[in-house]
Every structure is written in structure tokens, then in C-alpha cells.
Amino acid sequence: MKSDEQLMLEYQGGSKPAFAELFERYRSPVYGFFRRRLNNAARAEELAQETFIVILRGSEQYEPTARFRTYMYAIALKQLWTERRKEVREHRLVKLPQEDKFETDPATGLWIRGALEQLDPDYREVLMLREYEQLSYDEIAEVLAVPINTVRSRLSRARGELKALLESQSAKGVSQ
Amino acid sequence: MSRKEHPVWEEELMPYVDGQLDAEAASNIEEHLEECQQCSKRVADTRRLSQQMATWQVEDPSENMGARVFGSAAPKDRSSRRWGWFTNRQSWMYGVAGATAALALIAAGISLLRPPTRDEGTSSATMSWAKTTDNSGPGVAYHYEVQAPSQQGQGQGQQGSLGRQQTEQAKQQRQQRPPGDLAALFEFEQDQNLNAARPPAGPMVIRTANLRILTKEFDSARARIQAIVQQAQGYLDQMTVRGETGLGRYLSATLRLPSDRLDSGLTELRKLGKVLEESQGSSDVTSQYVDLQARLNNARSTEQRLLALQRERTDKLIDVVSVEREISRVREEIERMEAQRKDVFSKTQYATIIVEVSEEYRAEIQPSAPASGTQLRNALIDGYHGALGSVLALAMLILRYGPALLLWLAVLLPVAFLIRRRLRSLIRAN
16 A cells, blocks of 8 residues: 555646545545534535645645655644634634533543543643544644654643543533 | 652653554563553553543545545646636626626726715715824824714714614625625625725825024924924934034934924924025825725725635635635735825825924134143154154155166266276376
């Protein structure tokens, strides 16, 4: 199987099937990236499309020194931050359910989602990039432009806090 | 707990759980885990947490997600490119938008040519400028705002509020429409043009003045200029002071005073000394300003339309790119015109006074002679310089004429010697 970087270079050389393959590889992960971070499924899909369009447009500037995954998620993160700024500006930031309305059934993802929302944004991003996007520590450091030791410490704290939050939610569920 | 007692920090367990360690480091951790229950529990907890997080799954994206992305990659054939504009909805939209903008420009032009009636001036909303402190520009920035004529009598005020209500209603109606509704956009554009095409309340005149003054009290004149500027709530654009030995000092300053305080400022400046020259000028820029404002608003409307088109999410990348390029071009144009408008407005609000102040020169009594020691020292240094100069002059004389002198001596000495011998022999013969 060809690596992402090889496919990207082939696309630079004019091979459209190469990009189609890249798209197939990452359409679900990129969509998942936005879907887990936004409340709107349609907007998540649009932003995923935008991310691929940005990659298409900037394909000439891509250099194989950068890993494709890092490159792609860095673009996706920028799209996400722009979207969040826009949401704040347009006052359409939809708040997630409040703490007392949290889903406490461990079988559903809402339980995790509610707890993640309570984390510090910096910690949450590192944890989500690791757990859902399966990025290595190096890749997370590169995408977020922070030192690798920062990634380690944030990840450790994020996990500690998330564990505590889930335990407290679980205790509430039992008491209710 | 020290590193010696506990060789693995909790933070180091994370890379192990995530498989981010090399084989050796991982085996060290594994050895430690066999002995340390606390760390084993932490590792188990972390793995359980990952499993819990994995329960949050999201649905797959829709199948047509790639349509927009790959719609861009498909090359168009020549025939469709040639006649594609005819069937392309966006081309029509651009055409309609362009035609509307042209009509709006013509309408703005007609309204400019038509002399404004008194009724229009009183019943319509007036445009006023508010000065705010801002870092941009020379310390002041301007914002314009459309205000209802609240100070123009009760009846007119009611008209203004009625107009506002109608505008608000229209705005609400537009907001209820779907976002891609072009009719709403055109209405918005018309409202914008109506507001923008209105001429300012009075003529916009740029006033300038030049003043040349001769003064005996230069220092106080300089301080007085600064005080006049402060008093008039203007600012000192530029000031140069020059002074040369044996001549009076000279000051050149460019003052920017609020236009309505120009006359009082000039009166104060005339008191600085004897006015040698004075001139005043003015330039009416009303039509230029209104034209600029209308063009600016049309460009803003075009930008709004383009932004709406961009939001509509066209299905071809090439269209998206061309819309973005157009937006960028229009934005650049808006910024340029905005800067021009601010500049013109600033010039009309602040008159420019160029004032030149010359000091009346008065010869001063020479200071007392230097001390004897200084005179002796100066004489010694002068003597040294004189001696050195004479030596140098002699050396230069020798070097310059010496060779020629030697040459002539070499030629003339033998001749003189022969003549002398001949004369001696003649004397002896006699």
C-alpha cells in the first residue's frame, strides 16, 4: 500500500486517482474530527469538504518533509478554530447540555462527550487528537505547535481529570 | 515520593500505554509494573478510559461528501466552457448583480446632478461624523453614522422614527427569508445605496492658509504656536526649527486645526509678530466626496452579494475560487476608497495652516577676550603650525624646482668655465 505522502506526490504529478484514494482513506476520520468537535453534522461535513479543498488548492506547496496526516489535521484544526471564532462572533455557539443534564449511561457517547466538554480546551484537544485521531505524540506536538513534553503533561492531566469527571458522573447516575 | 524510591513518574506511564516508547524503555516500565501496584492500576485505568472514550462513535459522512471536492477535479470540455456561461446560474447572477450595480451608479449620478431641495435636507436622515480616539492616523479616527434628525423638530423627528420603524420591519422581513434569497439581498443593497447616496448636510470644503511672520521673540513664538494648537483642539502635523550662526532662527510648522477654528487660530498666529505674507485658499470637494461615498457603498453591496454567493456553497471549486478572488479584489477596492474618503473627510474637518516664523536678527556684542594662558597656548600652536608649514613649503620648492636647477647648472657651468679660461688667456697675452 502506498503511503499518504507518495499519493500526495503522485497527485502533485497530476494523478487524480491518487487524491481519490487519499480522500477515501481520510473522509471518515476528517469528518469524525469535525463531528466530535461541533454540534452541527451538516457543518461538520462542510468543514471536512473545505479541508480537502484546501489540501487540493495547496497541493503545489505540499512538501514530503511534512507527514500528510500532520499536514491534514493542522489544516483541519485551523478550519475548526476559524469556525469557532465565527460562532462566537455570530453568537451562534450552541452550548452543550449543562452538567445536571448530562447523560450518565456509559453505553452512549454523550456521556463521554459531556465529560470532555468540561475539560480545559488545551487538555481536551490533546486527548482527542490522541484517542480519536490516533496521532502520535510527535504528530500532536507538530499539529498544535507545542513541545512534546507539553503534550505528555497535558495528556496525563487530561486523562486524570476525565477519569475523575466520569467517576463523578457515574456516581450521580447511581444516586439518581 | 523520590525518583530513587519510585523510578517511574506517573506522567511517564502515558507514553507506555500509548505505545510511544522504544522497546528498552517499555520493558523497563513493564518490570516496574510487576512490582508497583499503584502504577499498574494507573495503566489499567488509562486503558479503561481509552475504551470508554471509544464508545463515542460518530456516524459516517454522507456519500455525496466528495461530490463538491471532485466536481472541481473534472476537466471541462471546450464546448461546455464556451457556452457554459449561458446555462450557468452563477453567470446570470453575476450579470444581474452587475446590471443592478450599474443602475445604482446611474441613479447615484442623477441624484448628484439634481440640486437638493430644502425638504430633502430636513426630512431625510443626516449623516454625521463622530471623532473618536484611535491609534490609527494622526491621533484621531472618524466613523460616520446615520442619525435620525432628532434635533429638527418634533414632527420631523416622528418622520425619522417612522422611517426607522419601516427600515426595521423590512430588515425583519428579510431576516425571515431563507439565506440564499437574492431578492432580499437586492433590497438590502437598495437600502444601502439610499443611505449612502445622500449628500452631506453642507458643502465640504478643504481650507488652507499660509502665514509668514517676523518675530523678535522666537522662543515664546514657538511655545505660543503649540499653545494655539492645543487650545483649538488641533494637532501639530510637522515642525522644523533651524538656526545658523550669524543669522536669525527659522521655524516652519504645519498645523491642523478644526475648520471652524481656522479664523480664530489665524488671529492668534498673527499676534506672534509682524506678518510678512498671508494667503488663504479653499477647495470644494462635496461632489468628490459624495461620488466616493456612492462608489464605496456600491462596492460594499457587491461584496455582500459575493459573500452571499460564497455562502451558497457552489458545487465547483473553480467557481468558489473565482468568487473568492472577486471578493478579495472588491475588498481591496473598498479599503482603498475608504482610505481616500477618510483622507478627504479629515482634510475638510481640519484646515491646514503652514506657518513660517523668522527671527529678527540682532547682532550681539562679542564676548570678552580669552585669558592670557589661552592666548599663549594659541600663539604656540600657531607658531608650530607656521614652522611646520615653512619647512613643508621649502621642501616642496626644492622638490618642484631642484631638478630643473641642477639641469641648468650642468649646462651653464662648463660654458662659464670655458669663457673664464678664455678671458684669462687673453689677459695673459696682452
